[in-house]
Amino acid sequence: MPRYRMLIDSNKCYNCGACIVGCQQRNSVPYGYRRNWVRVDADPDYGFGKGFQPGGCMQCDAPLCVEACPTQATWKGDDGVVLIDVQRCIGCGACIAACPYDARYRHPERGTVDKCDYCASSRHLGIAPACVQLCPAQVRTFGDASDPSSEVAQIAAQQTLTYVESPQSPTKPSLAFVGATTVTNWPRAAALPSPIAAMRVVATGVRYLGALSLFGVIAMFFKQILIPSDDKSGAEIHTPASGKGEKP
Amino acid sequence: MSSKVSRRTFMKAGAAAVGALTCLRPLSPALGANSATPGIDYERVHGYCPFCQTRCTFTAFKKNGKAEFLVGKDGNRWTAGGMCPKGMSFLELADSPHRLTRPMLKTASGWQNISYDEAIALTVEKLQEARRRHGNEIARHLALTAPLWDCRESELAALITMRFAGCINIMPPGEVCISTASSTLNTLLGSGNSTTTVDEVENAELLVLWGANISETYPPYTRWLEKAKAKGVRIILLDCRRTRTSNFVDRQLRIAPGTDGALALGFVNQIIQDGSYDKAYVAENTNNFNALVKDASPWTLAQVAAATDLAEEDIIRFYRELMNSRRTMMWLGGSLSRYSNGMATVRAIIAMQVLCNQIMGSGKGLLTMESGKPEGEKEFVDHICGRAPAGVNFRRLRIAMDRNEIDVLFLNSSYRRYPDCDGLKETLKKVNFVIHRGFFKTEELEVAHLFVPATFTLESQGSHYGAEKQVVWRDKCQNAPGDCVPDWQFYRDIGRRLEPEKYPRFETPSELATLFSNTLPDWKGITVDRLRKSPSGLVGPIPAINGPELLGCIFRDGKFRTPDGKFDFLLKAVGPIIWTPPKGAPKDKDGDPKNFPLTFIQGKILTQWQQTITNFAASLAQFSNGRYVQVHPETASQCGVKHGETAYLVTAFGKVEARIEASEDITPGVVFTPSHFLGTSPYPATNSPPINSILPNYWDRISAQFNGLGCMLQPMKG
Ligand code: SF4
Numbered sequence: 001m002p003r004y005r006m007l008i009d010s011n012k013c014y015n016c017g018a019c020i021v022g023c024q025q026r027n028s029v030p031y032g033y034r035r036n037w038v039r040v041d042a043d044p045d046y047g048f049g050k051g052f053q054p055g056g057c058m059q060c061d062a063p064l065c066v067e068a069c070p071t072q073a074t075w076k077g078d079d080g081v082v083l084i085d086v087q088r089c090i091g092c093g094a095c096i097a098a099c100p101y102d103a104r105y106r107h108p109e110r111g112t113v114d115k116c117d118y119c120a121s122s123r124h125l126g127i128a129p130a131c132v133q134l135c136p137a138q139v140r141t142f143g144d145a146s147d148p149s150s151e152v153a154q155i156a157a158q159q160t161l162t163y164v165e166s167p168q169s170p171t172k173p174s175l176a177f178v179g180a181t182t183v184t185n186w187p188r189a190a191a192l193p194s195p196i197a198a199m200r201v202v203a204t205g206v207r208y209l210g211a212l213s214l215f216g217v218i219a220m221f222f223k224q225i226l227i228p229s230d231d232k233s234g235a236e237i238h239t240p241a242s243g244k245g246e247k248p
Numbered sequence: 249m250s251s252k253v254s255r256r257t258f259m260k261a262g263a264a265a266v267g268a269l270t271c272l273r274p275l276s277p278a279l280g281a282n283s284a285t286p287g288i289d290y291e292r293v294h295g296y297c298p299f300c301q302t303r304c305t306f307t308a309f310k311k312n313g314k315a316e317f318l319v320g321k322d323g324n325r326w327t328a329g330g331m332c333p334k335g336m337s338f339l340e341l342a343d344s345p346h347r348l349t350r351p352m353l354k355t356a357s358g359w360q361n362i363s364y365d366e367a368i369a370l371t372v373e374k375l376q377e378a379r380r381r382h383g384n385e386i387a388r389h390l391a392l393t394a395p396l397w398d399c400r401e402s403e404l405a406a407l408i409t410m411r412f413a414g415c416i417n418i419m420p421p422g423e424v425c426i427s428t429a430s431s432t433l434n435t436l437l438g439s440g441n442s443t444t445t446v447d448e449v450e451n452a453e454l455l456v457l458w459g460a461n462i463s464e465t466y467p468p469y470t471r472w473l474e475k476a477k478a479k480g481v482r483i484i485l486l487d488c489r490r491t492r493t494s495n496f497v498d499r500q501l502r503i504a505p506g507t508d509g510a511l512a513l514g515f516v517n518q519i520i521q522d523g524s525y526d527k528a529y530v531a532e533n534t535n536n537f538n539a540l541v542k543d544a545s546p547w548t549l550a551q552v553a554a555a556t557d558l559a560e561e562d563i564i565r566f567y568r569e570l571m572n573s574r575r576t577m578m579w580l581g582g583s584l585s586r587y588s589n590g591m592a593t594v595r596a597i598i599a600m601q602v603l604c605n606q607i608m609g610s611g612k613g614l615l616t617m618e619s620g621k622p623e624g625e626k627e628f629v630d631h632i633c634g635r636a637p638a639g640v641n642f643r644r645l646r647i648a649m650d651r652n653e654i655d656v657l658f659l660n661s662s663y664r665r666y667p668d669c670d671g672l673k674e675t676l677k678k679v680n681f682v683i684h685r686g687f688f689k690t691e692e693l694e695v696a697h698l699f700v701p702a703t704f705t706l707e708s709q710g711s712h713y714g715a716e717k718q719v720v721w722r723d724k725c726q727n728a729p730g731d732c733v734p735d736w737q738f739y740r741d742i743g744r745r746l747e748p749e750k751y752p753r754f755e756t757p758s759e760l761a762t763l764f765s766n767t768l769p770d771w772k773g774i775t776v777d778r779l780r781k782s783p784s785g786l787v788g789p790i791p792a793i794n795g796p797e798l799l800g801c802i803f804r805d806g807k808f809r810t811p812d813g814k815f816d817f818l819l820k821a822v823g824p825i826i827w828t829p830p831k832g833a834p835k836d837k838d839g840d841p842k843n844f845p846l847t848f849i850q851g852k853i854l855t856q857w858q859q860t861i862t863n864f865a866a867s868l869a870q871f872s873n874g875r876y877v878q879v880h881p882e883t884a885s886q887c888g889v890k891h892g893e894t895a896y897l898v899t900a901f902g903k904v905e906a907r908i909e910a911s912e913d914i915t916p917g918v919v920f921t922p923s924h925f926l927g928t929s930p931y932p933a934t935n936s937p938p939i940n941s942i943l944p945n946y947w948d949r950i951s952a953q954f955n956g957l958g959c960m961l962q963p964m965k966g
Contacts, residue, residue: 012474014463014467014470014492014493014495014496015492016332016333016463016467016492016854017332017333017854017855017871018330018331018332018333018336018467020333021333021336021337021867021868022317022318022331022336024867025316025317025318025336025339025340025867026317031340031866031867031869031870032866032870046494046495047485047490047494047495047496047497047500048490048491048492048493048494048495048913049490049494049912049913050495051495122309122317125289125290125309127319130317130319133319133320133322133329134318134319134320134329134330134331134336135330136327136328136330136331136332136467136468136470136471137330137467137470137471137474138328138330138471
């Protein structure tokens with residue numbers, strides 16, 4: 001299985017916004033909401049006096065959003081991408097609060113949370129994520145980091161990488177910056193509203209109870225096979241064709 | 249019939265189901281992940297952005313009859329697949345709820361929808377009526393303003409129709425901004441385009457971005473700055489503002505707006521004085537050198553420093569870098585043309601390059617993004633319609649309109665692109681019949697009698713051209729809504745009714761493009777088939793089928809494209825190169841430094857295109873926050889205005905409200921505001937009265953130019 005990764009050379013960025021609009025159009029993100037961004041920071045090293053740092057979900061290896069989700073609607077996939085199951089997402093916002101990068105938003109029409117998934121919906125078309133493909137400065141490199149011949153693997157092997165991480169809430173981001181970047185410690189501390197934290201405890205309890213019941217059913221099943229509970233166990237259950245069953 | 253299931257079987261099946269569910273559970277997120285229908289394929293349709301001369305090409309991914317998203321063409325050698333947000337806004341604009349999709353006729357009771365056929369019939373009737381009234385004098389009574397928002401075939405169809413209608417007054421699209429550079433290049437060098445292709449910057453030693461704010465105005469071309477830098481090319485930017493482009497240069501000279509000509513003449517003077525110009529080259533390839541000696545002689549170092557506000561040591565260093573460079577390229581920004589002294593400036597810069605033998609050869613020459621139009625259009629129209637004299641420019645047309653002399657005006661794009669647009673609005677009301685082609689409710693509806701909705705780029709096929717003289721092709725991706733029709737169809741349908749026998753027969757732009765390439769020898773190799781296959785477009789001329797594209801310097805025989813093959817320092821029709829401050833500037837004789845001590849400049853910003861379409865895009869409005877003026881904090885404080893507050897930007901001709909953006913990115917004493925806003929935008933972020941309502945109707949010899957004007961900032965209260 002590929003392991004997707006993105007590397008960003010922020011020194012090339014001039015904040016044209018192509019990555020933002022391209023992403024919105026590819027992924028039906030309403031204008032005004034964003035899966036990605038460009039940070040602007042004062043920086044005397046640049047002629048403009050400002051440096052730009054493009055970003056998006058850092059596809060962290062220790063994602064606090066995953067920990068925060070009460071319904072297990074978000075998880076880190078084996079392909080290196082942190083994904084969301086919109087069927088399970090209840091839009092509670094716990095992951096939004098937990099993400100130190102503010103990489104998630106609640107979709108105003110769907111009510112569920114949305115974030116960068118490296119344009120998973122169009123990957124089968126053989127095209128790079130929108131922000132990679134449309135960037136006029138070729139700031140971003142994307143690919144399978146597990147393939148040593150890929151550009152992304154080669155850059156990772158040959159260049160110094162910089163990680164942008166919250167000092168208070170480290171998350172092991174997999175997205176990295178090539179060489180130096182403007183500011184590295186801007187991500188905030190993760191936060192989790194207390195009702196949602198409580199919900200996580202309840203949800204965990206419910207999960208354990210569910211597992212216990214499942215264990216009971218399985219145990220009963222084996223018991224029935226090994227030690228049938230009565231001699232009528234082989235009796236037939238008659239089911240009329242109408243579909244209206246009779247009690248045995 | 250009844251089915252029978254034993255209890256044991258039931259237990260087994262139940263357990264299997266539970267087991268299966270248990271096994272499947274870890275996979276379920278992947279199945280229900282946040283993805284659009286995986287496996288669905290899309291139809292792919294070629295396209296290009298019709299806005300700037302970068303002319304980005306893309307593939308539109310189409311599903312259910314509509315483009316869903318765009319992907320830049322990686323194989324485009326000029327852009328490498330990049331685009332800017334403006335080009336992408338078409339996806340949204342095509343579906344905009346604000347779009348007008350029916351022809352409308354202005355009546356005593358307001359606008360009324362009419363059919364497309366009625367609109368065509370009415371237009372033809374108005375043209376025929378004018379012909380009956382004016383007979384052979386008809387040419388003086390009809391006009392068309394460009395640009396058309398469509399393709400080259402639309403331009404051709406419109407030009408042919410206008411000729412058949414008797415109209416020769418075609419207002420060029422760049423007449424309010426960049427025509428000066430293009431016309432000057434054309435007159436002096438014999439080509440109104442860049443003298444080479446942009447890839448040559450990698451072969452230069454020195455690249456001067458002369459007012460060329462590449463990263464802001466032609467974003468994908470920033471890659472050429474990076475490529476040049478990677479090859480060790482030194483890049484110097486001349487601009488009074490620090491912008492995104494500043495991040496990609498080695499050094500910036502923050503020259504006072506509109507004083508570039510003085511800096512250029514100072515260099516000319518210096519190398520003539522110290523004899524370091526290429527004497528042999530000048531002797532062999534130029535005329536009237538002595539005229540240049542005279543023109544440049546007043547420009548001593550002290551004079552240049554006084555005019556440009558640059559320190560003498562910075563000027564000396566710049567001149568030295570120019571003299572030491574064996575291969576220098578100058579990238580002429582559109583901003584140079586936007587002052588009334590633009591022609592003198594462009595002439596002086598070209599003279600610098602000629603004196604140093606820096607025009608011809610690899611890594612040398614002049615770049616401009618302001619043209620790129622391949623030759624042949626006029627010949628083609630002449631071939632079909634017969635030769636015709638040139639028409640008037642907009643300055644004269646306005647006078648004619650004021651005298652009630654214009655019967656029919658085809659108003660494409662906006663009148664607000666011309667200065668003194670409020671005065672112009674009243675003038676336009678004197679035209680008997682104004683047909684406006686557009687997309688949205690804009691101020692043009694106030695002066696138009698008939699509105700016929702046009703199409704966006706995805707809705708019709710056709711070709712276009714870019715800064716490298718490359719011709720690109722697009723196919724039709726989706727149907728236009730309502731009665732919106734492309735320009736080629738609109739003008740063809742009028743032309744066919746006017747001259748059914750003579751009007752060329754074509755049903756699609758492809759047929760017209762084929763007729764064009766079959767007619768003009770230099771276009772033989774630029775076929776629609778070949779264009780379709782080329783992600784970069786084809787750089788003309790290509791006289792042979794399957795012939796090669798010719799990149800690099802256009803002067804392949806080492807001669808200028810002038811009648812005698814030489815460069816003339818004296819432009820007889822214009823006179824000597826006399827540099828004076830821009831008209832109406834605080835330092836100009838017509839200026840009023842007491843009341844208007846600040847220097848006004850306006851221009852494009854990255855996320856908007858001119859004063860029309862893009863203001864209606866939510867995708868672009870998200871980057872804006874209403875009209876603003878950028879001003880240095882010292883200047884703001886001198887004017888009594890503060891960062892973030894709303895104030896008046898005032899000229900001798902009016903005032904507009906604007907938010908103050910105090911920033912050291914602009915030199916003290918200068919005020920910048922973007923040019924794109926319009927008063928009917930549905931988004932507050934892009935809604936503001938047009939800037940041209942407070943700018944005077946100043947012209948150089950070629951086009952309307954008003955940057956450099958004196959202005960003032962006034963607090964709202966008191
Ligand atoms: S750079 Fe120019 S051609 Fe390219 S997308 Fe932007 S406006 Fe269009």
